[in-house]
Amino acid sequence: MTAAQKPLRRAGLLSAVASMLWPIQAWLVAGALESLLTGKPVSATAVAMGFAAIGLLRGLMHWQAEAMAQTAADTVVAEVRDRLVHTEARRAEDGSRGGAGAIAALATEKLQMLVPYATRYLPAQIRVSTVPLLILALAFWQSWAAGLILLISGPLIPVFMALVGMAAKEASARQMVEIGAINDVLVERLSALLDIRLLGAGQTVEAAFAASAGDLRRRTMAVLAIAFLSSTVLELFAAIGVAMMAVYVGFTLLGTIAFGTWGTGLSPAAGIFLLLLAPDFYQPLRDLASAWHDRAGAAAVADEVAAWEADDTTAVPGTGQRSEPLEGPASIRLSGCVSASGAPLPDISIARGESVALVGPSGAGKTSALRLMAGLAAAAEGSVTVAGRPLTDETADGWRSRLGWMPQAPHFLHASIRHNLTLGRPGDLDAALKQAGVDAVVAGLPKGLSTRLGERGAGLSGGEARRLTLARAIFSRPDVVLADEPTADLDAETARLVTEGLMAEAERGATLVIATHDMDLARRMDRIIRIGDRT
Template sequence: MVRSKQQTTPKPRKALDLWTAPEPRRRRRASALSVVASLIWPLQAAIVASALGGLLTGADVSAWKTGASFIALGALRALLSLLSEQQSDAAAEAVLREARARIVEAEAHRATESPFGGAGSISALASEKLDLLAPYVTRYAPAQARVMVLPIVIFALALWHSWAVAIVLLITGPLIPVFMALVGFAAKEASERQMSEIGTLNDALVDRLSALVDIRLLGARDTVMSEFATQAGDLRQRTMAVLRVAFLSSTVLELFAAIGVAMVAVYVGFSLLGVLEFGTWGTALTPQAGIFLLLLAPEYYQPLRDLSGAWHDKASADAVAKELTEWEAGDTPTLLGAGGPAVAMTGPVDIRLKGCSLANGRALPDMTITQGETIALVGPSGAGKTTTLRLIAGLLMPPTGEVTVAGAPLSSDTADAWRARIGWMPQAPHFLNASLRQNLTLGREGDLDTALEQAAVSQVVAALPQGLNTRLGETGGGLSGGEARRLTLARAIYGAPDVILADEPTADLDAATAQIVTDGLLAQAERGATLIVATHDSQLAARMDRIITIGEAL
């Protein structure tokens, strides 16, 4: 009879274990070196106890041999501790590097906003919060390894010399982890609340900075400052709550450690004075054994003290790992292609959308756009005009249907080559933290002067403090809305792209500026470019070759 092997489901790993998984060999090596270094102290304690006990009993003690042995062991212990720290530091660096790379890569390829939060929350997670994983790797993990070995070894040595001392250690030692666990629940909850508040405050700061001009125009400075003061006060209170828990755990630990060491000292002292005659294995406690036990007692509690000191590090790391898991669980569409430079697609610009739909299930109209056409996408807000542009640009993949460009299906294999033929003009002007020249060219070849002239923005650039070398900031500080919109037009038409996609190019502009932007777009159509605009502007739509209605007709 053949028995089938029982299938066992592997135990799911905790979030913290998953995010600190890189460099397992370095971490194990660091813990092992830390344990070996800590085990050297009992040898040093034995040397000191033998020397002092010999002096008390009149035995011949070689000071030179004792000192040399103690110093040699101390140097070895210091070397092993240094190697352990180097290994743990390298492991922590690898953990942070891999986690940060995962965040940056995922956000760079994310086609829509993350459900985890805004840019403030994600940047805080990838920077200051992520750094809290390092103390867990460098402090908590080695301390945990020492706790699992050193107290057992010292307890066995104490039991060999005195069962009474062993009982003291056995009673006081386990109480420390029990109280640490009780305090740990409060520490974990407080740390999670603090992590969440940091992300919320960062999101609020990013939002307010992006709306700084509007805040000034509306005279809402005092209101905004009051809101920030309230949120900062809440964060300060949560931080103090975490610190209170940390101090509480340390106080409890020090109390029990001090009581345990004091009880051992009292027993050893009275035993050596002859007052107590019990607690050993049939013979009186010798001075050497008494001194040895006194030197071992503090080291019995030291790993527990180290673990308690790093307990807050674990609580913070747990909170960060939970947020990292929540961030990773936020599934959003992925940007097609690698998102980098590519050789442009060849062939006529023919765009076709067939059977495509939005994420909410609403169907988009089938459309075929040939090279050189000018198309206006119109419809109510939220109908899917911007989404249609993103589908054409390969920034999104439709839940259903197919997008065909230049005779090939738009996919991850063709998206980069297709986007090399596109000029993109977003609805909200946005700039990189670089010079204006870099923002306009984006590393591409083309005639920048012509692009600035066609966008009627040459004089605006000339009036900037450093011209094309001016850094505007991400929101285009120092520019009006119309000027920023014209600069995005110059960026879109730079390099003479075959297709120009413009999202609400004339929104919120005065009539004169809207006319300039419209003329600049139509100038591209005259040279043969395919122009597709999503707009509510009836005058702009009327100047296009065709109008395609998205959603219900206006």
């Protein structure tokens, strides 16, 4: 929150100055009431106008302070959210801070918890450090006994807040973790909803989710219980302090108590002035106490943001923006690289127009090799050369603009089929659909190319979704096509359609690299490269 410290401090100081105007109003009221009690002449109109003018000024200053704090807080949240979204969009693999659900929770509801901290707690903290000191000085000026009452009772509130704060922060941190975890669970269950329904596991999944929701509810209530308990006790301390001041002033004015003043007796005006000041002495402390829960929640969120920023997972090379194609032959070379698990990969050299199959056991590094070739992951060791140039942040965007990528798990945007396939690029959509063998499927949909797809291709079978990803990969007639397990889990006819679509790209002259367990497909390539095969 470094960028917003200055405007937040200015907002807090403005709020404190506005609160410091109350003693002037209190003195006007005290003088007016004393005149009524003693019969002294006083201009009620002047007192009322002065009181109203100062009150209006106080209101305007408080409003301006709140507006400044709100603007600064919104700016901070927006900056952190933009940085989080930008970083996650370029992250090469899932980080250690949770899945998509946890990151979404952090970017939305959790970051929003910084706003009340900035708009309520920080200004209250500045008021606490200034306003009570002024009122305490004014109280001692009128009566040393009144000053002692405030001096003794006031510090009890911050001491109790510190004790409660430790428990509140721990409870808030547990709640933050639970919110992220339950969001991850929800995303996973929604993505597997079709499988859950097919397996008849709906009741089991629902019961498990209900249990997680119950745990979160209990943690939330625990945090609220601490907040309500602390507020109740602090209100009690403040009420006791005001009551003690009222007792002292009342008995002094009645003549029962004859000590506590600086030589002269306590006048009615001074007594009323002290009674009006006492609540405002405790008010900043009460404001700070009520915002203490905001501080605890914000501290937990700040810790999570700091942990997220410390996550050292690698980013996708380049900026992810559309770029001019990288010039040079569509060739690829991996040298001294390792897989995501750290296993060494063989040196691979693929010439322009060559078709190559990467085969090997599961987990050997076939997908890692493809991701390195596509510039979707940075090489932890070794080097990647594409089009005769090292694959770096400067060349990655231009290289990817020449690629067609077919991942193993189909994934779509929540948009029309047309947008999912073209992604704003020029090309022959009908030809791509026909080559992928999915033209009849699209034609049979109620809205055709305008049919909207969910992220998992709702309404499509697995084979149909796989063929759509093939159509997307070949739509712009790329120079290089990279396919990860393109025929896995497909029936024979669908596998044949996908295979023929890929081979058509090889016949067109595109460089074709596939990672596969399908040896029938592998044998149709110009060359087979074995990865991690110890046999």
